Amino acid sequence: MDKPIGVIDSGVGGLTVVHELMRQLPKEKLIYLGDTARCPYGPRSEKEVKKFTWEMVNFLMEKDIKMLVIACNTATAFTLAELQEELDIPVIGVIQPGARAAIKFTQNNHVGVIGTEGTINSEAYTQALKKINENIHVNALACPSFVPMVESGTLAGPEAYSVVEETLLPMKRRNHMDTLILGCTHYPLIKDTIQEVIGEHVTIISSSEETARETSTILDVHGLLSNTEMSPVHQFYTTGELDIFIEIARTIFQESSFNMLKIKKAGLISNQDA
Amino acid sequence: MDKPIGVIDSGVGGLTVVHELMRQLPKEKLIYLGDTARCPYGPRSEKEVKKFTWEMVNFLMEKDIKMLVIACNTATAFTLAELQEELDIPVIGVIQPGARAAIKFTQNNHVGVIGTEGTINSEAYTQALKKINENIHVNALACPSFVPMVESGTLAGPEAYSVVEETLLPMKRRNHMDTLILGCTHYPLIKDTIQEVIGEHVTIISSSEETARETSTILDVHGLLSNTEMSPVHQFYTTGELDIFIEIARTIFQESSFNMLKIKKAGLISNQDA
Structure with a gap:
């Protein structure tokens, strides 16, 4: 199963989950989407968090992910049950x-x-x-x-x-x-x-460590572990400023891991939501 | 989901998994079957281990378990993939x-x-x-x-x-x-x-600790966690001598836990297999 694992977060915090996923599941390809432009989710209403989270999920579902990790505590609290019920792929929160x-x-x-x-x-x-x-x-x-x-x-x-x-x-x-x-x-x-x-x-x-560990469990139980021999290249998207995102990613990942990332801006949201 | 979790082992070793399941999942009801009469499985052939394991699994499936834990390394090595494919409940090994x-x-x-x-x-x-x-x-x-x-x-x-x-x-x-x-x-x-x-x-x-932890993960992801308020009573079966089994269970479990166990002899096997 060489499809990627999708990871969403309200911003850059979820990169610690990605760091652990890369360490504990080195064969797995990741697609990360951080909604930096609308971060933080903490003070937002349940309705707003649900809307933003579904926008991120739809963005990743179009990229044919095999599993979804909600790497944001607020989004997990408000949307985990709904996403687990409505998506036909395994979903885990933090x-x-x-x-x-x-x-x-x-x-x-x-x-x-x-x-x-x-x-x-x-x-x-x-x-x-x-x-x-x-x-x-x-x-x-x-x-x-x-x-x-x-x-x-x-x-x-x-x-x-x-x-x-x-x-x-x-x-x-x-x-x-x-x-x-x-x-x-x-x-x-x-x-x-x-x-x-x-x-x-x-x-x-x-x-973050524990979520990566359980992602490993769930992929295995569902027969979804990657069996490629190649080093995966990961794709990272941010809804916010590219420069700031790259700077923070550089502090979280060591040089060798950082070079495995491809970072882009996601054209996900209209300005009035930010 | 107040159905029990089924746990099988070649003998008494799996009781350390049960001990951790009771500690980490105190609301869950357990049914344990230890094939003490034919223990150890280690030196037996793959064919024999598969036959004995399926006998244990069939014994527990009749008791309407919601998940199966193979608490024996040898049985896990030989039968996990087969059991995961053929049973319609989640199966985990050690x-x-x-x-x-x-x-x-x-x-x-x-x-x-x-x-x-x-x-x-x-x-x-x-x-x-x-x-x-x-x-x-x-x-x-x-x-x-x-x-x-x-x-x-x-x-x-x-x-x-x-x-x-x-x-x-x-x-x-x-x-x-x-x-x-x-x-x-x-x-x-x-x-x-x-x-x-x-x-x-x-x-x-x-x-043992890690298997209990992942049992918790899998029950949750499958929506199978028990939501009872009552303290569960667990059922333990051995194919061997009751006295020896009870003695070993007493050393593994503390008094308060030991009192939650009901231990019986299982009429599982014919003598020529032992």
Whole structure:
């Protein structure tokens, strides 16, 4: 099955999922679409997020993808069930893989979740955790300052440490958790700083890594794994400015991986939506 | 979906998978069948393993299971593809989840695998790893002394340490691996001893934990997760001696879990097969 896997995101955060897909599934060809022009989705209404997500999905379905990864927490919260029902290809979001990994790792059933305000307010992680195990205690915290910090390129150092420390303070105060879910695809980029602040005794779950792992599971179970011998070339589309997208992609991917990317502008949306 | 998950194994090793299924999926009802009377499967022919496995599968299919877990490495190696094709319920084995977890964890692409002679000689793990990533270096070692030691109840202490140390010596000598797969469902019972011998720098992957995790994924993707509020009662069947089975189950499960089990003898096989 040499068809590509489609990956959608509201912007560049989903590139951490792509990075893990490239690492864990090196034979698979990827098509990524980031709706950078209309990012962030977090503060938008459910109706708007659904409309934008369907536009992205239709764009990728025309490129004959074999599976869809929704690499955006907000889009997952609002559209996963609908997309799973209406598309005839497997669809996975970023919320459930992180929740399942946390359930596997936790020994004391105290799990923390951090994400954008939209994701935390949607309670999607709490629901995903409790759906499987009602005895999981969830300690959720919105971290609105993290995404702007990452998008500005501050990933480590004293400034990042002080922002992360201040933000996570309320979580540390009532901290029995042994497992913390990074419930936003931007956060793996500041994982080391978060680990330093929260302490080595807490296992940090990257929803990006876990989503890539489960993509592998689902492709296998559906008999969809690629069996090519060739190194795939990946296609990346952004609805926003090409230069900024390329700059961020360069910081996420190492040189050898970066050279496997073809980045284009997608003519997806009309200006009045942006 | 309040139908049970069916779990089959050649004997008692699969109980480590059941233990993880109970921990990671506490709402799910399980039916386990251990073919203790004809254990081990490792030295048996492919034809015989297929025949015995189909007998177990037919026994569980009559109990209206919603998913099948093959909690035995040998049976997975010989029958997974066939069962996935012929049954109309999802089927998962123990080999692929361990392989996928190793690919996620390894940073240097050097992965070790230990298992019975049957599993190692089948090269099923090497194939599962290389199918996804041809650049993975696999260091595989058969450990024929581990299963008899575990079945005799020696799980820790100086005797266990010396058996494990001596067995793993050839693997330690040429050891670049950062990840080691326990490719036998008995081995999680001696995981601490193996970790002590192999060193803390190696991440140990329990195929039992990973199989339970992927069972969760597959149930969710197929819309088969249980939504009951009640604590499930599990049914356990053995083709062998009830007393020995109960004794081993008692060492694997804690008291509270053990009380959730109903253990019976299965009238599955004629004597000439044993």
